[in-house]
Amino acid sequence: MSSPVQISFPSVIRIDRLLDRPVYLQIAHQMINAIQRGVLLAGVQLPGTRSLAEDLKVHRKTIIAAYDELDAQGWTEIRPNKGTFVRNKGPQENIALQPYDEKFLTSYPAETGYRFKQSILLDVLTVSSTAGLEFNDGLPDIRLLPLDRLSKVYGGILKSKTNYKHFGYSHVEGNEYFRETLASYLNNTRGLHINKNNILTTRGIHMSIYMASSMLIEPGDLVIVGDLSYYLANMCFQQCGGKIISVPVDADGISVNAIRELCKTKKIRMLYLTPHHHYPTTVTLSAERRVELLQLALTYGFIILEDDYDYDFHYNGNSVLPLASADTNGMVVYIGSFCKSLAPGFRSGYLIAPENLIREMAKFRRLVDRQGDMLMEQALAELLEEKEIQRHLKKAVKIYQERRDTFVDLLQKQLGEELSFSSPPGGLSVWTKWNPQLNLMRISKNCLKRNLHLPQELLYQTDSFTAMRLGFGNLTVSELEEAVEILTKAVRES
Known part of the structure; x- marks a missing residue:
């Protein structure tokens, strides 16, 4: 392979003069791509700079700059009085010369070259539509949002030097000011008795459910849900190895009697509830059943995962306080978010639990989301402090x-x-x-x-x-x- 390679370089190298990237880099990068994909094999001689400049209709200095770039990156070597050759990067005896059509050089694999675990759990998801x-x-209707006020608060945070600290890494449980303000807000509106150390901020209800499932459910654990129940929550439980048991839901909410009977014969790990407005039937769990469930959780040692996804919207009198407000034994993990209160685009949720669980979950969250959106949390804290969200x-x-x-x-x-x-x-x-x-x-x-x-x-x-x-x-x-x-x-x- 000592003679110049017989390749039509205009078909291999496509120059786009509208790109911000310099032409010599476009040429160099596409030649590297050809080397990596086996179109240009080790040892072949590249065309002379004048010849290639004529073929590509560029200035010779552009080709020289491209060759210099290839040499600097170690893809070629210049042999005095002989020319520029593709450097031998390793054994290539068994590599066949590949076709050099444009599709081969610009394609991305349609499938992986390896096997991996696949799941049918998420096959059915929301499909978007262009319907009016x-x-x-x-x-919620995002048209109702006070966007002017929201933008002013967020813009002010970006401009204020006192908030520069939020541009770096910070507290793993979330923005401290936000957690303090949120604790006060939840205590006032939901009858909780928490402080900032009982709060882990998340990116919404789904992240909270997934984190709770991952931390608290082991393969084979039994999880009770209503019949019917929230399908995405069920998927999280199953993804973590949990086995779902459905119990009836009537006009007063999930059946406590059915749960009690299950507890007598099986070891239940978790009960998942949407008690304020059961998903999907919207019924409210009665006060009597709330008290019974807390007692059952203590007696049989199962966790109550309370998903309060739309607590803020109640029309007939006052909202019913969550189970977490009456929990004195640390059996309830309470989750909520601002995704419904404001808009789904505000990916800000929270998980409420005793401090020992929050500390452990903060470690786990750091693996997938080191600290959350500190700037958004700062904005939400100010809006809560000003009572803008409440209004x-x-x-x-x-x-x-x-x-x-x-x-x-x-x-x-x-x-x-x-x-x-x-x-x-x-x-x-x-x-x-x-x-x-x-x-x-x-x-x-x-x-x-x-x-x-x-x-x-x-x-x-x-x-x-x-x-x-x-x-x-x-x-x-x-x-x-x-x-x-x-x-x-x-x-x-x-």
Whole structure:
């Protein structure tokens, strides 16, 4: 391979003069790519600088600079009176000369060259849609956010020299000022009795569930959930090796009697609850059952993972205090977030537990998220201190209550013969039970034809029940009217 390699370099090297990268580097990097992929083998002689400059239609000095770069990186060697050769980087006797078409040189592997563990747990996820209207899973309306105030607070934090400390690594449990302010806020609104050392900040409910699952569940551990329950939480438990046992849920919440009977014959590790508004049916766990569950947890030694995903939205009187507010034995791990209170884009959540567990979880979180978003937490702390978030929630609850009332009225008037439901006391979704003769997937497809997205994960259809969880918070009154009209036409077509 002492003679110059017979390759059409214009087909191997593509120069883009719109790129910020200098042309000589483009040439050098593409030649390195050709060497690495076996198009240019060790020992071959590269064309002379004049010849290659003519082929690529660039100045000879550009080629010289590219060759110098190749030499500096150790990919080539210059032999006096002979030319530039690809350096031998190791044994290549068995490497065949590869085709040098553009696709080969610019492709990325479609699949791995090795085997790895695969899971079917996450095969069904939310699919985005370009439809103008959507019934979601109960998300807030980001149009209600006080964005001007939020941007001013965040911008002020970026400009203030006193906040420069947040640009570096800091406390592993999260922003200390935020945890102090959050502890006061949760004590006032949820009847908790915590301090900053009981709080670990996270990136939302899902991260909190996953961390709690990873820390507290061993393979084979039994986890009780409601029938039905939050599918992503169930996936977390299963991913950690937990075995799920479902128990009935009625109008007063999860069945305590069923849990008690299970505890008599099996060693239960964890009970997962969404007691304020059970997911997906929105029912509230009764006060009597809350007391019984705390006693059962102490008697049988299981953990209560309390997911309070939409505590801030309650319409019929005051919100029911969480189980964590009455926990005196350290059996409850409480999780919440601002993703529903403000918007999903505010990835700020929290996990509440006794200090010994928080310290251990802080170590674990450092493996995947060293400290969280210190700047966002600083902004949220200031907004809580100024009561901006509290004022926003007070205003938003009134708007969401109006939307709930409008929505349930529309459903009853237009679709009352096909469904049944109870007006939810809080939250941003309505649990609706439908005529079992209807095909919910067909209804969803008919809605999409009319610019309304009805996601698959909101549809529950088995031999025993036919139901939908329909979020209304993201739609205005006029949008709700349009959406229900489309839904009604889709049902009639089905």
